[in-house]
Amino acid sequence: MNKFEELEDVAYQDGVDVLNYRFESNNIKGLYCDGVVAIREDMTIPEKTCALAEELGHHETSVGNILDMTSAANRKQERQARFWAYNKQIGLFGLVRAFEHGCQNRFEIAEYLEVTEEFLEECIECYRNKYGICKQVDNYLIYFIPQLAIMKLV
Numbered sequence: 196m197n198k199f200e201e202l203e204d205v206a207y208q209d210g211v212d213v214l215n216y217r218f219e220s221n222n223i224k225g226l227y228c229d230g231v232v233a234i235r236e237d238m239t240i241p242e243k244t245c246a247l248a249e250e251l252g253h254h255e256t257s258v259g260n261i262l263d264m265t266s267a268a269n270r271k272q273e274r275q276a277r278f279w280a281y282n283k284q285i286g287l288f289g290l291v292r293a294f295e296h297g298c299q300n301r302f303e304i305a306e307y308l309e310v311t312e313e314f315l316e317e318c319i320e321c322y323r324n325k326y327g328i329c330k331q332v333d334n335y336l337i338y339f340i341p342q343l344a345i346m347k348l349v
Contacts, residue, residue: 197240197244197309198244198284198308198309198310199240199243199244199247199309202244202247202248202251202283203247205251206232206247206251206254209251209254210230211227211230211231211232211251211254212230212231212232213231213232213234213247214231214232214233214234215233215234215235215236216233216234216235216236217235217236217237218233218235223235224238224242224245224246224249225246225247225249225250226250227250227251227253227254227257230254232247232250232251232254234246234247234250239311240309241305241309241310241311241314242311244284244309244310245280245284245310245311245313245314248279248280248283248284249276249277249280250276251279251280251283252275252276252277252278252279252280252283253272253276255276255279256272256275256276256279257272257273257275257276258272261273277317277321278321280314281314281317281318281321281322284308284309284310284314284318285308285310285314285315285318287322287330287332287337288332289308290304290337290343290345291332291333291335291337291345292307293307293308294335294345294347301315301316301343304343319339319343322337322339323339323340326339327339327340328340331348334347334348335347335348336348
């Protein structure tokens with residue numbers, strides 16, 4: 196079972212319907228409203244996985260119509276939904292698992308975690324803003340500045 200199918204199971208267990216949809220605009224990857232997620236049908240599986248994760252993040256964290264991004268409250272809810280998605284699909288432990296798996300660069304990490312490189316980059320930026328230079332996870336140090344690096348502590 197791939198990550199997209201796992202997320203579909205999470206949605207099903209939460210009572211969220213997931214539909215493939217042909218959006219008129221190429222700018223829309225997914226939308227969430229009242230227990231239904233619509234995912235753009237002509238994307239790759241990693242793209243669908245990232246979009247579904249974010250829309251499930253909205254299911255878990257957002258309230259009301261947040262389409263108007265001129266509102267600071269709506270932007271905050273959007274950020275919370277994305278942070279939920281980053282933690283669900285990647286997380287600090289996911290970065291450590293990728294390191295332990297032998298991933299050498301961002302492409303390999305994204306492929307191993309079954310996310311897009313763009314989603315991984317946004318996640319790392321989010322973690323950089325939250326944790327600063329580095330974050331210790333068990334016996335690993337994850338550096339976010341100047342670039343992503345993981346080091347096992349002895």
